[in-house]
Amino acid sequence: MRHPVRVGVQVSNQHAPYTLIRDTVRQLEDLGVDIIFNWDHFFPLTGDRDGLHFEAWTMLGAIAEQTSRVEFGPLVNCNVYRNADLQADMARTLDHISGGRFIFGTGSGWFERDFVEYGFDFGTVGSRLDALAVDLPRIRDRWTKLNPVPSRDIPILIGGGGEQKTLKIVAEHADIWHSFADPDTLVRKLDVLRHWCEEVGRDISEIEFSTGTSLRGPGTLDHTSLEKYHALGVTLFEIGINAGADLAGVRALLAWRDSVEG
Template sequence: MTHPIRIGVQLQPQHAEYRQIRSAVAEAEEAGVDVVFNWDHFFPLYGEPDGAHFECWTMLGAWAEATSRVEIGALVTCNSYRNPELLADMARTVDHISGGRLILGIGAGWFERDYDEYGYDFGTAGSRLADLAQALPRIRDRWSKLNPAPTREIPILIGGGGEKKTLRYTAEHAQIWHSFGDVDTLVRKNGILDGHCADVGREPSQVERSIGVGKPPGEVADALVDAGATLFTVGVGGPDYDLGLLKEWIAWRDSRS
């Protein structure tokens, strides 16, 4: 299996009015982006900690109606915040609203303020990973029972770089792995993920490799492609949502075709 080069954008739902976020989604789709992500937090991660912020999944439902071509999803959903069966049903619903364009991005969670202020048990990194391991098969099982069923096999994207557990869960359950870090880190962890895929009987090429990018493509793109990445996501914050770097990556993608 080979994966086409794709470009994503994470529109961080912070420090902006919703009309500004909606306008940025429309501009990104018009520019030719492949995937539009938000994130699953309750407070800003950067800038004023009590600044404006919006919830992830209600926003994805709105994006499903406001867009027509791009895939949408969270980069990533925090597994701790919703019962796995409920999350599966939410994902199936947004999948139908969007006409089959949802990616279920998911991770174990890490932002302690979210947990403390919304009444979730923060636990430990190990307990949150164990919860994720239990949730992933429950989500897939619930999809098999829902009526109507999802419009397609909803792609699962797992974000994180833990070599023993997160990458193992990715090999077992995901179609996309989202990574962080430099080229050397990507190369090393790609090799570890390939090993986990072999252990569970999957072809490594069945897992698309995704990475966040913050530099122009002329500086990093070729090396990342050589390392195996095919989905490149630019993060953009509010309130202005400057898509200049994103458009450079889209132009780079188009120049390869």
């Protein structure tokens, strides 16, 4: 099944007072974006590493109440920071607050400072992915036991492209796969994902493909890459901004979405 082209915008949790983040979210919904993401980190990733920063899931509750149309979620939750059953309950609660608009974006985490300063075991890439593989079935099982259960089958978005572990987890659990690969690399990654889907008995067409999008300059899209991604089956295009940033790039991506969808 071919999904419609959608635009997601990740509003970073950094270097802005919450009021500016809130106002940016409002502007994005009014512009017509399809999904609003934040990120699950405890410190800024760029600029002043000790600058302003807010926690992700608390903010998602505010976004759930503030918005009325867009889907939303973390890009992506770090599985290690919260007990699996608690994650399920938090996601279910946001699903109900928002009337069924929450997307459970998740991954294994990578920013060592988050782990160290907040007292989590950083482990290895492999150990963190193993934990994600164990916890996702627990999360899905908990959703069946909660009262009330989620209002819909909460979409699971998994980010990353590791070919031995991550893409197998995607094949088993993801409704949306967010890739960080360039179009040429994505060709190989899709072949690997196809292999894992065959291994686990999943139809790859059930998984929506998502990618990050970069600009050539202020408000200027890389149309060549967008068209290559779309030809490969990508339908969710994400762009990242800081709160209060110029939204010319978002507007350009929305215009491209509308031209593709006709």
